[in-house]
Amino acid sequence: MSIAARGIPRITPVRLLVAAACAIAAAFVALPLIVLATHTSPGALRQALSDPLVLDALRVSLVTTVISLVIVVAIGTPLAAALARGRFPGRAALDALVGLPLVLPPVVAGLALLLAFSPSGPLGQALQPLGVRVPLTESAVVLSQCFVAGPFYVYAVTAGLSSVDRGVEEVARTLRAGPWHVFRTVTLPLIRPALVYGMVLSGARALGEFGATITVAGNLQGRTQTMPTAIYVAFERDPDGAVALAVILAVVSFVLLLAVRGLRLARAAV
Amino acid sequence: MPCLLLAACGSSAGSTGTPQPPTTAIVVFAAASLSKVMPQEIAAFQKAHPSITVAGDYEGTQALLTKLEADGTLADVFASADRVHMTTAQTKGLVTAPRDLAVNTLVIAVPPGNPAHITGLADLARSGVRLSIADKSVPAGNYAEQAFAIAESNSDVPAGFAKAALANVATRPTDVETVVSNVAAGVVDAGIVYATDARANSGISALPIAQRDQPVTVYVAAATAESRHAGAAQQFLAFLLSTQGQALFHDAGFASPGPTAQPLQNGAPATP
Numbered sequence: 187m188s189i190a191a192r193g194i195p196r197i198t199p200v201r202l203l204v205a206a207a208c209a210i211a212a213a214f215v216a217l218p219l220i221v222l223a224t225h226t227s228p229g230a231l232r233q234a235l236s237d238p239l240v241l242d243a244l245r246v247s248l249v250t251t252v253i254s255l256v257i258v259v260a261i262g263t264p265l266a267a268a269l270a271r272g273r274f275p276g277r278a279a280l281d282a283l284v285g286l287p288l289v290l291p292p293v294v295a296g297l298a299l300l301l302a303f304s305p306s307g308p309l310g311q312a313l314q315p316l317g318v319r320v321p322l323t324e325s326a327v328v329l330s331q332c333f334v335a336g337p338f339y340v341y342a343v344t345a346g347l348s349s350v351d352r353g354v355e356e357v358a359r360t361l362r363a364g365p366w367h368v369f370r371t372v373t374l375p376l377i378r379p380a381l382v383y384g385m386v387l388s389g390a391r392a393l394g395e396f397g398a399t400i401t402v403a404g405n406l407q408g409r410t411q412t413m414p415t416a417i418y419v420a421f422e423r424d425p426d427g428a429v430a431l432a433v434i435l436a437v438v439s440f441v442l443l444l445a446v447r448g449l450r451l452a453r454a455a456v
Numbered sequence: 457m458p459c460l461l462l463a464a465c466g467s468s469a470g471s472t473g474t475p476q477p478p479t480t481a482i483v484v485f486a487a488a489s490l491s492k493v494m495p496q497e498i499a500a501f502q503k504a505h506p507s508i509t510v511a512g513d514y515e516g517t518q519a520l521l522t523k524l525e526a527d528g529t530l531a532d533v534f535a536s537a538d539r540v541h542m543t544t545a546q547t548k549g550l551v552t553a554p555r556d557l558a559v560n561t562l563v564i565a566v567p568p569g570n571p572a573h574i575t576g577l578a579d580l581a582r583s584g585v586r587l588s589i590a591d592k593s594v595p596a597g598n599y600a601e602q603a604f605a606i607a608e609s610n611s612d613v614p615a616g617f618a619k620a621a622l623a624n625v626a627t628r629p630t631d632v633e634t635v636v637s638n639v640a641a642g643v644v645d646a647g648i649v650y651a652t653d654a655r656a657n658s659g660i661s662a663l664p665i666a667q668r669d670q671p672v673t674v675y676v677a678a679a680t681a682e683s684r685h686a687g688a689a690q691q692f693l694a695f696l697l698s699t700q701g702q703a704l705f706h707d708a709g710f711a712s713p714g715p716t717a718q719p720l721q722n723g724a725p726a727t728p
Contacts, residue, residue, distance in 0.1 A: 305642040321643035322626040404627025419630055422518040423593040
């Protein structure tokens with residue numbers, strides 16, 4: 187009757203169900219991507235990586251993603267601190283508002299940004315005297331990425347800050363450490379995994395941003411054409427090239443997410 | 457009174473008693489620039505053929521062809537905005553017997569008030585002017601580049617115009633509808649669209665491009681080879697080419713495929 191050997195978990199209906207759910211979820215994500223990968227070859231990938239269109243798209247994507255990430259961290263960190271620690275009226279509303287881009291279709295975000303920054307929109311009109319035009323420029327790419335990817339960072343850091351034991355900070359403070367010193371020596375090391383996780387998640391999302399970008403930033407090689415936009419355009423012109431591009435983007439994103447998992451596991455082991 | 461009652465009874469019994477004729481559902485893949493006129497064609501066709509329902513999918517011609525290449529059964533009728541894509545579809549055995557449907561013309565679209573004071577093609581090459589022109593893979597984008605080249609070879613614009621105008625392009629959308637919305641939103645100073653787009657959108661103004669600078673912008677339609685409703689597809693095609701169907705194209709600003717567009721089979725172009 188008992189076939190469960192030492193070390194091998196006993197098979198129960200619940201465990202079977204859980205295993206089935208895991209298998210379905212893994213296959214659901216992995217299968218289409220594996221099929222995608224089988225549609226390309228090392229030769230096609232090499233060729234894609236020497237195509238000026240691909241290189242331009244890679245460059246635009248990487249440069250804008252880095253800029254977006256800097257902006258997201260600069261504005262998102264104090265915002266996350268306020269959401270995690272602050273006690274002020276409207277905190278719940280602010281929390282929901284910040285997360286709104288997570289659930290909005292990105293094309294809606296793009297449309298909203300386009301209308302706001304168009305020459306007749308309020309922000310576009312405010313910027314006109316300064317000679318700044320946002321739609322269909324590199325700034326629009328960055329704006330779209332910040333809009334869509336920002337909440338991933340803010341929510342990760344908010345969660346990290348909320349889980350910090352305030353007693354530890356209190357102890358540091360009773361030892362006459364200044365607030366900045368406490369933050370740097372106590373809080374920061376505690377939330378570093380959350381910061382890194384938020385940055386990678388947000389960066390990967392920015393790298394993959396498409397709907398808002400193509401709506402407000404348009405599509406011009408070397409300026410506003412990112413990897414996802416290039417994949418979309420190439421799919422209609424050169425499907426093989428599009429698949430190669432898609433595989434490159436999928437691999438980069440997977441490696442990024444895997445690196446974060448590894449980082450977290452390594453930290454947990456310490 | 458009893459008469460009326462009887463009549464009422466009779467008619468209601470008739471409508472519930474006799475089964476509705478089985479309906480055939482067909483799908484039309486039509487170029488994005490047909491998205492205003494095609495629903496009218498479909499409505500008129502369905503009125504005349506109650507047993508056939510038609511669903512329209514409007515995207516850039518190149519996107520529709522990509523879909524057809526992936527699965528030839530996705531559509532029963534394919535209406536391309538140019539010959540190039542239809543010829544590709546024909547070569548790949550995706551369609552049968554294409555027919556010329558209608559002809560369009562290109563115009564320069566400008567936002568309300570024409571803030572950059574565009575008066576003609578030559579202004580598109582002016583420094584600082586921002587343009588929206590569909591991607592080269594889109595018929596409208598390809599036509600726009602052709603028009604630039606034709607105008608330059610006709611000396612209607614200064615030498616180097618085409619290169620300078622293309623350098624002013626701020627975005628290359630994947631369908632002409634997006635060019636229209638770029639212009640309407642005022643995020644560009646001008647765009648190249650079809651006359652029919654300009655006519656259907658009050659949010660933009662159109663400046664003409666000389667007839668001699670126009671490329672041949674002909675729409676070509678065909679039934680798909682793998683259509684499961686070939687009969688209904690042919691009926692719909694015949695309607696599009698009928699007097700009634702062509703009248704709807706005319707009302708929307710299209711011209712009939714006449715002297716400017718030669719039929720696919722007969723290669724002899726009409727001499728001006």
